[in-house]
Amino acid sequence: MEKLQDKLITDFREMGQRAIQVSTSALNDQLNERIETLEQVSALQTNTLGKLRESSAVAEKRVGHAVDSIEKSLSAAVPGGFKLEPSQYAGQPQIGYGHPQFQPALPPLQLARIDPEEVAEAEGKYGFCPNCTSTKIRRSNRQGLLDHVLRFFFVAPFRCKACRHKFYKF
Numbered sequence: 001m002e003k004l005q006d007k008l009i010t011d012f013r014e015m016g017q018r019a020i021q022v023s024t025s026a027l028n029d030q031l032n033e034r035i036e037t038l039e040q041v042s043a044l045q046t047n048t049l050g051k052l053r054e055s056s057a058v059a060e061k062r063v064g065h066a067v068d069s070i071e072k073s074l075s076a077a078v079p080g081g082f083k084l085e086p087s088q089y090a091g092q093p094q095i096g097y098g099h100p101q102f103q104p105a106l107p108p109l110q111l112a113r114i115d116p117e118e119v120a121e122a123e124g125k126y127g128f129c130p131n132c133t134s135t136k137i138r139r140s141n142r143q144g145l146l147d148h149v150l151r152f153f154f155v156a157p158f159r160c161k162a163c164r165h166k167f168y169k170f
């Protein structure tokens with residue numbers, strides 16, 4: 001009788017251990033799968049974020065180039081700077097829109113003061129930036145000993161507005 005009991009008990013123990021092993025390995029498999037899926041998802045997200053960042057940088061560059069070329073062609077077309085004289089056009093009927101009822105509402109014209117430095121810059125008086133070849137160049141204030149010493153050699157500091165590069169020229 002005792003032997004049978006012992007055998008039954010050991011059998012039960014073994015069964016229990018096997019059950020625990022099976023369920024643990026099943027649980028492990030499930031967890032591993034989930035972790036893999038999460039890893040894949042986060043890799044995808046990182047990838048997408050990287051692509052978004054790249055495309056926005058490209059878009060920014062394109063807009064910058066477009067603005068630059070528009071500015072260049074405008075300043076090339078009007079060498080004396082941009083001047084609007086509204087008195088010349090005031091009171092004259094506008095051509096092209098037909099009946100005044102169909103004229104689009106335009107914002108009032110605003111005159112901008114012309115900075116002589118900007119005109120010089122538009123004319124390309126100071127040449128171009130040796131770093132990025134932009135003509136958006138300004139005389140820079142003399143700072144530091146070097147700038148003041150160079151004054152005696154008629155060399156002045158300039159600053160590129162496009163890339164912030166500082167350089168010296170006669």
Ligand SMILES: [Zn+2]
Pocket residue numbers: 129130131132133134160161162163164165
């Ligand atoms: Zn530059």
